[in-house]
């Protein structure tokens with residue numbers, strides 16, 4: 001039995017499998033689906049602090065969370081301690097999330113160009129200021145998500161500062177920002193961070209199946225695992241990994257039937273929460289039908305369908 005409880009602040013989850021924050025992916029419907037399959041804690045995609053403070057925030061926040069979506073974390077992105085504090089106080093009040101996470105790892109130019117995401121890692125003092133500002137102002141536990149740096153000392157310096165500033169947990173994606181998604185996640189660096197901190201450390205990067213999950217936990221000694229890309233179109237991964245960590249055995253599943261069933265549930269959840277958008281659905285359809293027989297045709301047909309029922313009928317008929 002390798003599935004351990006995870007305690008961050010006051011919340012304690014029965015297991016330690018987390019769904020990563022992912023822009024355009026981890027909307028409420030997808031988070032609920034991952035939760036049904038055993039994700040212990042999920043995060044919203046990053047939300048820009050400026051946007052949260054703007055007049056148009058209503059559309060941005062439509063369907064952000066629901067009462068079944070617990071425990072969940074809201075991830076914010078920004079570079080001004082003051083704006084991040086105001087944005088965090090707003091979401092704390094409005095949604096009462098269990099966690100507020102700060103994105104300090106996004107390597108995309110649109111984000112780093114404004115000094116946010118992984119660009120923050122070049123300014124340790126600012127990292128400390130941001131986390132202190134938030135931990136002083138909020139009742140909600142604050143966590144941070146980082147990438148590793150060129151030199152191990154720099155990674156450790158940032159990790160220590162985040163802990164010292166009062167963060168309740170730290171997630172480390174074991175790639176440098178310059179790598180984007182190339183190469184592989186460096187679990188040795190994650191292990192080093194884990195060995196130096198007292199707060200929970202969550203390992204992230206390249207956890208894609210039962211074996212990689214088990215070895216990441218064993219090797220790093222981390223308190224939890226965060227899973228991103230492997231869950232896209234495949235939320236069932238949480239059930240598989242969970243089962244394996246609990247029993248040492250693998251679940252036998254008909255992958256095609258499972259993916260289609262999950263996609264159907266995803267469509268239903270989108271409709272239930274009034275989140276239906278053809279663009280979003282096309283993207284998810286792409287992931288959910290990956291590797292399936294006739295997937296190209298299914299995706300092409302979905303492009304012409306406008307409502308959930310028609311899409312579900314199409315999925316069912318493709319399954320026969």
Ligand SMILES: Cc1cc2nc3c(=O)[nH]c(=O)nc-3n(C[C@H](O)[C@H](O)[C@H](O)COP(=O)(O)O)c2cc1C
Nearest residue numbers: 020021022023045046103173205206207227228229
């Ligand atoms: C489509 C996509 C969107 C992402 N958006 C975010 C985000 O909003 N915030 C964040 O901290 N990381 C984001 N990430 C990074 C993931 O959270 C995660 O750190 C990364 O994918 C490595 O984990 P994995 O190998 O399990 O995918 C994103 C990744 C992908 C693929």
